[in-house]
Amino acid sequence: MKAWQFEGAGKPIALNEVPEPTPGPGEVVIDVEAAGLCHSDLMYMEVGEGTMPFLPMTQGHENAGVISAIGDGVDGWRVGDVVGVCSSGVRPPLGMFAPGGFADKLVADAADLARVPDGLDLSLAALATDAGMTSYHAIVKEGKAGPGMKVGVIGYGGLGQIGTRAAVLAGAEVHVAETKESVWDLARGAGVVDVVRDAGEWAGQDFDLVVDYAGFDTTQMGIDAVRRGGTVVQVGLGLPTFTVNTPSILGKKLVGSLGGTVQDIEEVFDLLLAGEIAPEYTEIGFDEIGSGLERLRRNEVVGRLVARFGG
Known part of the structure; x- marks a missing residue:
């Protein structure tokens, strides 16, 4: 074969x-x-x-x-x-x-x-079996997206589009960061309240949860966006290594979600x-x-x- x-x-x-x-x-x-x-x-x-x-x-x-x-x-x-x-x-x-x-x-x-x-x-x-399972598990099971939560999704690709919609269905207020502007209307059609090109624009906006489906050295942007006590779920593997500013993670939770x-x-x-x-x-x-x-x-x-x- x-x-x-x-x-x-x-x-x-x-x-x-x-x-x-x-x-x-x-x-x-x-x-x-x-x-x-x-x-x-x-x-x-x-x-x-x-x-x-x-x-x-x-x-x-x-x-x-x-x-x-x-x-x-x-x-x-x-x-x-x-x-x-x-x-x-x-x-x-x-x-x-x-x-x-x-x-x-x-x-x-x-x-x-x-x-x-x-x-x-x-x-x-x-x-x-992957784009669905992985994105859904990360945002619903690990991130526990739910009603009243302010949720950020980094990357509106094969995984992000499913995770975004799952969070919307869970009752969250969902924001998307995606560099490819050609998919912004798709994200809006899925029920998000806002789309930006760069998740760095979210710094200090007190998100409850950010899920990074991209992984192109974007984790720090998620950390900077969540409030104290908030959670960043890392899913994307766009790069094999990336860095975070150690003091910025204090008082916040960084979780790796696999499958x-x-x-x-x-x-x-x-x-x-x-x-x-x-x-x-x-x-x-x-x-x-x-x-x-x-x-x-x-x-x-x-x-x-x-x-x-x-x-």
Whole structure:
């Protein structure tokens, strides 16, 4: 079968022929039908060598498809079930530390499966497994966005658009900082009260919560924006390192949010199916994954790119 693989630092992702997987105990094989492209894929192409347990590594950590084989000891699932895959920590994250979904098939632990409801498009199901889960978990579960809170969202991309809407639905007063002015109207349409280009404009405005979905040395801006006792949740990994002014964090909380749970994904599935969250995304073909990552690197993507293939 075909798989898009990271082969080493400084090299573009490569389309290679690899053996088809078989499930071990507690595992299933999924025929991948949709896979989202993420800035984290690019980050691991910069820092993955020496971090990943082996190379080449099949990338792709945002996946949905149909179960085609089941290993011993798997209960509650059957061949033909439509599922999304959560990187919940049951097994090493797919696409980074275990073969991911930029391939015709992938192996997943049964405990990491989220059931896709009837009627939900698989592109939406795929992006919900990372862009949805990660953004929702960060702002609702870690940040505890709720009624009466003043919330800032840094970055209105694939994650930020979902996190923003989740906070609006939770009853918060939501502000967005986004350098790409072409998406400002989308943010306003999601229910935000204000959009600025630079989160530095929020300094001293006593936000209760700021969630940074960008991670391009923007964390300090969030710290400067929140009140004493406020919280900054760091999600984005736009840069591998950035700095904060140590005294500025005193009396405030800085939390790193990584991923989420199967329950988070299924809650996002329900919101997507109901139309309460309607993210922007563009579908591409499996053969376009390499060029799609380059589009992402050049900041040419609005929302999310999702590759459609398989059945």
